[in-house]
Amino acid sequence: MAHDHDHNDPPSDTVLRVKALESLLVDKGLVDPKTLDALVDRYETRIGPQNGKAVVAKAWSDPDYRKRLLADGTSAIAEMGYSGAGGETIIALENTDKIHNVVVCTLCSCYPWPVLGLPPVWYKSAPYRSRVVREPRKVLEEFGTQIPADVEVRVWDSTAETRYLVIPKRPAGSEGMSEAELMDLVSRDSMIGVCEAKSPEQGEAA
């Protein structure tokens, strides 16, 4: 799971193997190249962390929605139009003053696609997968997140088809902000649980 491979040029044999596989499947009529383009477009432009940000901002703003989200994440998220592959069942985990949740898939890289899109490289990497179940507090520190000793850390290992979405704590000073403004305080990483939501000052800086 060498991280470098994702940022440097891949070995040319990988590129050739992908081309060979695609041509073979296309020539056999099993795959339509235009379908591949449509799939890429969907996950590059439409299915990403902005969906989860909308869910979190709504949960922060609307107490009834928050209640529905915590009772049945899948349905409450479907209300917003997000559902399906890689997130057929989604459970929302709420961070509080006493509980901090963080999500991993130690066995592969299961991740709630409909609300977060495709996982970042670090989420799929051996260091994260191996360490966060054993030393979550140290891992969170590497993301700049300090968890006080009196806060319970809950790690969720996504070993089945259930996916988990962390609802970060609403930051102090965000009272009176609109849902659209609140979305800017929610980061992808805060919905995985490795960071907190941004403060209004950090949100403005970003």
Added chain:
Amino acid sequence: MDGVHDMGGMHNMGPIEIDREEDPVFHGEWEKRIFAINNAIGTLKIRSIDESRHARERMKPGLYMTSSYYQIWLDGLERILSEKGLFSRDELAGKIPLQPVTVAHGPTMTPDQVDERMDKGGYFYREEGKSARFKIGDLVRGRNIHPEGHTRLPRYARGKQGEVIADYGIQVFADSNAHGDENPQHLYCVRFSSTELWGADGTEGDYIHIDLWDDHLEAAT
């Protein structure tokens, strides 16, 4: 299988190299294509998600550890699709001409079906299956099993005691489904204390939750 993919708790993997939210979703054209191929072939119904995962974890361990995630997907796809008979390794390598596909398969996904198909996803719940041996609040133990085939019971939970905190209903059992048998049964969320899993190296008061099926568990006595 006790493979290198089952890495929960392993040491010496190094620091986490953080990529930013603003970074591109894909790093190069080939990643886009392999991601899309893997999803487009869903309508062919030639392999299940569990067969897919098992194909990836059968990559040679040294290669798995030095490959990026989409390289692992590529390796897994070549393996499972050739095993399923969509093509042979010789065809893929261009050593022999294209052969007709003789195995039964579903329709090719068309571009206009992408959103509908992906918004729908798979369905893993089943009406009937093995009756539940456990209920919320039960103390259970991860079984000490070491199957050669696929399993979603991580090594770090085997022999360890936890508490059932949720029953997610009857679902397809990944361990069996990776080998062609749905064997539906209850899926639970089991909570393990950090110190139960890691002893003195764990943290008192912290918990690790793992989704485990009925067959992964035994009653803790």
